[in-house]
Amino acid sequence: MSDTAPSTRRTSPVAPASVRVPIAELSDLMVRTCLAAGLNHRAGRRVADHFLTGELRGKPSHGLAKFAFESRFFPLRQGPPEIVRQRGVFTVVDAHREIGPLSAEFAVTAAIERARRLGVGLVGVINTQRYGVLSTFTEAIAAHGLLGIAANTSRAEAVPAGGASAVLGVNPLSFALPTLGEPLSADMGTTLAPMGVLWEHRRSGNPLPEQCFVDAEGSPTSDPHAASSAIVFGDHRGFALSLLLQTLTGSLFGFPMGSDVDSTWGTGYAFIALDPTFAAPDQDAAAANTRLAEQLRAAAAADGTWRLPGDRGRALEAAARTNGTIAVPGPLLARLSARSAGDFTSD
Amino acid sequence: MSDTAPSTRRTSPVAPASVRVPIAELSDLMVRTCLAAGLNHRAGRRVADHFLTGELRGKPSHGLAKFAFESRFFPLRQGPPEIVRQRGVFTVVDAHREIGPLSAEFAVTAAIERARRLGVGLVGVINTQRYGVLSTFTEAIAAHGLLGIAANTSRAEAVPAGGASAVLGVNPLSFALPTLGEPLSADMGTTLAPMGVLWEHRRSGNPLPEQCFVDAEGSPTSDPHAASSAIVFGDHRGFALSLLLQTLTGSLFGFPMGSDVDSTWGTGYAFIALDPTFAAPDQDAAAANTRLAEQLRAAAAADGTWRLPGDRGRALEAAARTNGTIAVPGPLLARLSARSAGDFTSD
Numbered sequence: 213m214s215d216t217a218p219s220t221r222r223t224s225p226v227a228p229a230s231v232r233v234p235i236a237e238l239s240d241l242m243v244r245t246c247l248a249a250g251l252n253h254r255a256g257r258r259v260a261d262h263f264l265t266g267e268l269r270g271k272p273s274h275g276l277a278k279f280a281f282e283s284r285f286f287p288l289r290q291g292p293p294e295i296v297r298q299r300g301v302f303t304v305v306d307a308h309r310e311i312g313p314l315s316a317e318f319a320v321t322a323a324i325e326r327a328r329r330l331g332v333g334l335v336g337v338i339n340t341q342r343y344g345v346l347s348t349f350t351e352a353i354a355a356h357g358l359l360g361i362a363a364n365t366s367r368a369e370a371v372p373a374g375g376a377s378a379v380l381g382v383n384p385l386s387f388a389l390p391t392l393g394e395p396l397s398a399d400m401g402t403t404l405a406p407m408g409v410l411w412e413h414r415r416s417g418n419p420l421p422e423q424c425f426v427d428a429e430g431s432p433t434s435d436p437h438a439a440s441s442a443i444v445f446g447d448h449r450g451f452a453l454s455l456l457l458q459t460l461t462g463s464l465f466g467f468p469m470g471s472d473v474d475s476t477w478g479t480g481y482a483f484i485a486l487d488p489t490f491a492a493p494d495q496d497a498a499a500a501n502t503r504l505a506e507q508l509r510a511a512a513a514a515d516g517t518w519r520l521p522g523d524r525g526r527a528l529e530a531a532a533r534t535n536g537t538i539a540v541p542g543p544l545l546a547r548l549s550a551r552s553a554g555d556f557t558s559d
Numbered sequence: 560m561s562d563t564a565p566s567t568r569r570t571s572p573v574a575p576a577s578v579r580v581p582i583a584e585l586s587d588l589m590v591r592t593c594l595a596a597g598l599n600h601r602a603g604r605r606v607a608d609h610f611l612t613g614e615l616r617g618k619p620s621h622g623l624a625k626f627a628f629e630s631r632f633f634p635l636r637q638g639p640p641e642i643v644r645q646r647g648v649f650t651v652v653d654a655h656r657e658i659g660p661l662s663a664e665f666a667v668t669a670a671i672e673r674a675r676r677l678g679v680g681l682v683g684v685i686n687t688q689r690y691g692v693l694s695t696f697t698e699a700i701a702a703h704g705l706l707g708i709a710a711n712t713s714r715a716e717a718v719p720a721g722g723a724s725a726v727l728g729v730n731p732l733s734f735a736l737p738t739l740g741e742p743l744s745a746d747m748g749t750t751l752a753p754m755g756v757l758w759e760h761r762r763s764g765n766p767l768p769e770q771c772f773v774d775a776e777g778s779p780t781s782d783p784h785a786a787s788s789a790i791v792f793g794d795h796r797g798f799a800l801s802l803l804l805q806t807l808t809g810s811l812f813g814f815p816m817g818s819d820v821d822s823t824w825g826t827g828y829a830f831i832a833l834d835p836t837f838a839a840p841d842q843d844a845a846a847a848n849t850r851l852a853e854q855l856r857a858a859a860a861a862d863g864t865w866r867l868p869g870d871r872g873r874a875l876e877a878a879a880r881t882n883g884t885i886a887v888p889g890p891l892l893a894r895l896s897a898r899s900a901g902d903f904t905s906d
Contacts, residue, residue: 492813
């Protein structure tokens with residue numbers, strides 16, 4: 213199965229005109245798309261909320277555009293997800309090609325259940341469609357007072373700094389800490405930019421961000437049609453982290469790794485929940501995390517040069533929800549409208 | 560308790576003359592130091608082997624110099640380490656100020672035992688002396704066919720890129736994957752250089768590596784006497800990873816975090832073992848990891864610009880062991896000799 217965007221070269225890399233659209237209307241378009249794919253309203257709402265959150269948090273490559281792209285595959289779902297093995301803290305889920313956010317929610321529930329019983333739950337998911345931002349799932353774990361971690365791999369699309377040969381996937385990581393208020397969450401690719409940026413820029417013809425992608429010879433390029441792989445962040449340290457995530461989403465669950473990840477359906481996902489009351493029943497981890505977050509916020513305010521993970525996204529989301537509308541490129545709105553009318557074949 | 564090196568400014572930052580010393584002799588000096596601190600020969604040998612491995616793998620700040628520094632505190636040990644709580648996959652160890660590598664070995668054994676029973680073992684250690692490189696412990700886990708992960712924190716000594724206010728510790732991370740041969744291991748600080756480099760350069764007066772440390776105002780400096788904090792790698796992504804490690808070595812076990820880490824004894828350590836046979840009993844994780852490592856080695860050889868984690872260190876160690884001697888700065892050799900004669904008070 214090919215899930216790459218077509219590489220037709222556009223001659224005019226000018227940003228298309230945007231229109232301001234009420235958030236509720238965008239949500240409605242996505243919900244109706246889900247209904248057309250056979251979901252009930254409640255599930256459709258959860259899928260729509262997931263991608264909307266990515267959009268509102270300032271990650272458009274994981275928001276509406278990703279919904280428009282991924283929803284092509286919604287009719288392929290054979291779900292619901294199924295637990296195919298469970299032993300100790302481990303659970304393995306065959307998602308039967310379920311829509312990504314629904315597969316992830318299923319895994320989150322299983323991880324929480326095991327963590328409550330044994331202190332930790334590790335859930336591996338395979339054979340699923342994809343999702344947008346990971347942090348909505350780790351935050352769902354943290355909302356139960358647990359430390360949540362999520363990661364997934366992709367086909368071999370990431371090269372270490374200076375390299376040309378992709379073996380590892382782009383391997384994003386998210387975690388969320390329970391606090392006395394909203395979870396403190398982080399959501400990061402282990403590449404300097406997600407592959408979604410490459411797909412979208414191939415569509416628009418706009419140049420890629422500099423020094424984030426390489427061509428087949430390993431030369432950095434901003435040409436979305438020449439670029440083939442994303443550069444891993446943080447030199448050898450970032451590469452080591454990506455390697456760890458590759459195995460946590462791979463051999464730990466018997467899932468493919470490296471060149472053996474040859475399709476969406478063979479891509480591994482991992483969801484982890486950890487219960488801090490097991491090791492420290494007399495202490496309040498949420499209070500301790502809140503205290504740490506307060507120290508970090510005070511330091512960030514004093515320095516004025518850095519932010520806590522997640523803070524920018526939450527601020528953007530709050531502003532957008534207050535405003536009630538967001539700017540959407542015209543062609544994207546047209547794609548969403550077509551999907552909502554049951555068109556799952558046009559690009 | 561203060562465990563920082565004295566900040567006496569040396570006027571002559573010239574590298575002291577080195578002498579080549581047989582490895583066996585260096586090991587003997589360290590073993591005799593351990594005997595003088597009350598260890599039996601077998602335990603002393605393990606401590607010596609640990610720090611020697613760091614030295615031979617090209618991490619002198621975690622090798623002989625760290626042994627010379629840390630061994631000042633060997634007589635403070637009140638060990639042996641003790642399991643003070645165990646529930647589900649979690650174990651909490653009070654190390655009773657045991658010498659670092661021995662505390663870590665105790666934790667590794669406990670982590671493996673739980674992983675064999677439940678799929679995962681998570682061991683938190685507090686009230687311990689410090690060790691050198693983490694990878695000797697994760698490799699010990701991987702030698703049992705398990706995925707090994709280890710991390711620890713430190714006092715608040717790390718600032719995000721562009722920052723001045725340290726809240727997080729330097730938070731090193733190691734992991735080791737079981738393969739059909741030697742474990743594939745990585746060992747990395749989440750700062751661009753370890754604080755050990757700062758302590759040693761304060762001693763020698765040599766300039767620090769550029770762009771790795773900042774002074775109290777957040778200005779990068781190579782002056783070891785002006786520098787106060789280490790810069791976190793990988794911008795916001797590296798900072799997010801450091802934050803995750805802070806909680807895995809902190810609130811997950813009820814251990815201090817941020818400014819509450821105010822001494823060596825209040826510094827948290829985490830050791831994790833994961834058994835891949837729980838989720839995938841019919842597959843061979845070591846074979847899968849070997850296949851991934853082979854793909855990575857082929858890619859690295861084709862590119863010629865990057866290496867696998869751990870490969871450089873292993874090559875250095877093999878070359879040093881073949882040679883049989885290594886170069887040791889004269890003053891360091893004198894310190895090791897004094898320690899081996901039972902001098903735990905001189906610096």
